[in-house]
Amino acid sequence: MGAARDRVDEKGDANAVTVVLVPFPAQGHVTPMLHLARALAARGVAATVAVPDFIHRRIVKAGGGVELASIPSGIPDGDGADTAPGFATIVQAMERHMPAHLERMLMHDGGLVDGRRAACLVVDVLASWAVPVAARCGVTAVGFWPAMLASYRVVAAIPELIDKGFISEYGIPILANGFNKDQSQVKANIRAEIISLLPAELELSTTYLPWLVGDSVTQKSRFTFWLQTMERAKSLRCILVNSFPGKTTGAVVPDQQHPLQNQQILPVGPLLTNAIHRPKHNNNTNKLQGSPLKTKNTSMSQSDRTCIDWLDQQRPGSVTYVSFGTWVAPIAPAEITELALGLQATGRPFLWVLKDDPSWRAGLPAGYTTESGTVAGGRGRIVTWAPQEDVLAHGAVGCYLTHCGWNSTMEAIRHGVRMLCYPVSGDQFINCAYIVKVWGVGIRLRSTDRGEVEDCVGRIVEGEEGRRLRVKLDELRERVMAGEAVCTAERNIEDFIDGIMYGTERGCTGGLFWD
Template sequence: MGAKAEHVAVCPAAATVVLVPFPAQGHISPMLRLARALAERGVAAIVAVPDFVYRRLVSACGQVRTRVEVELASMHSGVPDDGVGEPPGFAGFARAMEHHMPTSLEAMLTAQRGRGVACLVADVLASWAIPVATRCGVSAVGFWPAMLATYRVVAAIPELVDKGLISDYGIPISTKRLDIGEEGKVNGDHRTSDSLHVLPAQLGLSTAELPWLVGDAASQKTRFTFWLQTMERAKSFRSILVNTFPVEATAADAGTVSQQRVLQVLQVGPLLSLPPKGFDDDGCITKGDDLSHDSTSKNPSMWQADETCVEWLDAQRAGSVVYVSFGSWVSSIGRDAINELALGLAATGRPFLWALKDEPSWREGLPSQYAEAVAGRGKIVAWSPQEDVLRHKAVGCYLTHCGWNSTLEAIQNGVRLLCYPVSGDQFINCAYIVKVWETGIRLPSTNRNVVEDCIERIMEGEEGRRMQVNVDEMRERVVMGEARCAANRNLDSFVDEIMKNENLLARRPCPLT
């Protein structure tokens, strides 16, 4: 996929890495960016995806320009999908990952032996690939596309069960907070034997906001079983690449849980493409580069984006538009919530762009003739070119579910956030946005009056202006500053380790010149 590479690694330094993402857009996008980052450093990167994902991505590749070539490979999944409408959900591909895709991946790794597969990078949620790599004699490295804080919570499952905070099925028994306070205190009391060492106290999160609590009770149990199997397999990782950056938090954030004491963690985020002028010798972005306008960082999507969004934004005043999107993975926020949110957006009198899936479960809550009533001021699309939208000067704030990719894209483009987390890791991300970084506010409900009030606070009030200062400073630090330098150094270190694998590299023939 993509254009011909601008540079080719000199043999014998080149090595091949096979990357296996979890088959959801929020996992595929950062894995593709990781693959490009490795390719920029002379590694031959192959991203192996299920056939239903492959078909959707290939159909979108004609609209994507990249400066380095990443190979996209298809694996048989046994999942019926015509590439139209919603892709298969969790239940649809969970079985495929265990019973169909391992055979395809094993054949792929076997066929690549002549090229010298230095390692396999597996999304932690694609843990099915780990035993395949073991059978093929290929070392496996983990990839976590979200915050390290979320990984710590998942890795703490045994501790949560042992302390009686969740059942053996992952259902909360107690709503105790997932934090420790400063100086060894818990909620003002001295630390007790059942205190946790998972998240900073300032986040204020509880067991009711654990990342596997998605859907109804039956769905939560299924997902928890999946997590247990995932983390058991992940114990074989000696290192893991994490799409995050050092965060400002209390001492608890620097702590470890049992599994992480032997795990090398390399923070490599936020994963972005190489800017036009590249990096300096310290891994920092060359002065004058602006990653927010680097179109080569765009990823293909499994959905067709409505490209008229940018033209519509061009007609709006700078900083005037409220952008609304709840991502591609979570289910609808509900009929009543959609109805109230729609009325709240209309009541602000402000222009808004709303990416709302064209599915009955998502749109049935819209008031009758709503699109017509807000035409000109409000634009509703099924899917937006989000990276283009967030970098547009007309966007003033982003009403988001706080998915990690959306959070990073907002930081990259300096956009304030109005947070409405729905499930999964979104509560953790929201807590950092609101309480640690102070780059957004939480929307407590979609009540029309609450929506109108919060939008006014973030768009016009002093609170919103402070948030804009904070997000601008964070963008400078994370995207352009020392955090970015550290991420690039970690990636360089990882590639250096790959290149040292002389036994595998020796298998790759070097063409005569």
């Protein structure tokens, strides 16, 4: 880290340029982009994260020496701080309203942002609307994938899957010749194609393709977005990936032909750990100890910190933490009912993050909670949002029932919390397969039936299976959070900075995105 800063000081031009970063406007994308910006700022590079106004109003400051710029979106603010616009509304704002404002920001005063020249635009792949803006402004664009490289390899294969006739123009698996083609054979062929991109042991079904979200109408409209995204992504010669290197993450590209052959992939993750020291273990809590980078909480929802006081009153390793992220209501009312009763049936304390919204809480049994969020019987607590990093770092938490979002997965690994996996959509199924089948640090919850919940929580919290998971988790945490992965990420970030500042022949510069 010091080497990059020294080189910048010698050149004397660090204050003359800035890197502008453009995330897709959702919590799971904004957070890792801010981590990347902080990693750059910690190495002496000015970083400005450009977000839509409705997000800027919620975060206000990025922290860590990072500037936060607001882009008008045309989306009126919601009634409350936790109200988020829908996917269609966001896409319309990105395509029709925001490009002109970003272009004016990049071209203002000769292309200066806060008095500095924009040297590079780092674009979240799902915010591909910014790629043509960068081209019009003559600014180099670099891609950023905030999740595991394995999921990017699957979505990058979309054009090839269409060309081979495996999926339709709407992303749906195709049954050739109508009724005559054997459906199981078609699915086997598609699965074989996916296996060529990912490890065979994942055993992923074609129903788990990450773009198959929602009903058929929703799938078609969203797949149009994916097609446009991957078409624009072709021009990105370098992709920074929030993933650690190694065959177990899909971060090693095999020698065969693949959709990434013309792109240089730089693993720079897990970004949330870029400043921690080699871990030491606290024998009482089995949690990771170190010196994490202290930065402002970037959650777009207001956290209820009283849950930390509640955790302080629980026995070490006894609490099941339940959270399904922030984007949309994750599961149906009937599933909520069974999950609620299953958590009670465990007889163990639990902390459940559940938005105070009918679409999220429909299905909670009558009288299940008090006004303060305490569950009847006193063993559980429900909050609208929790400071997740602090919760997972708490010694009382022994199990994390998670939707397997990539940020949540990395946070659980960082803090040594075994996972009970209940993926809902998108890349969560791929992440879950790695957690359970490749890394062996969690188990799959097949349904929210109360008996299944009770059984799985018990298996994780106590018994031989839980102990095996803990050993595997400690090994993975050491390798990912403090081993060669961190060194590789730091080297890749340094090489990226070299290219921005000086156009050197190192790393991602050699004839790729600096041509």
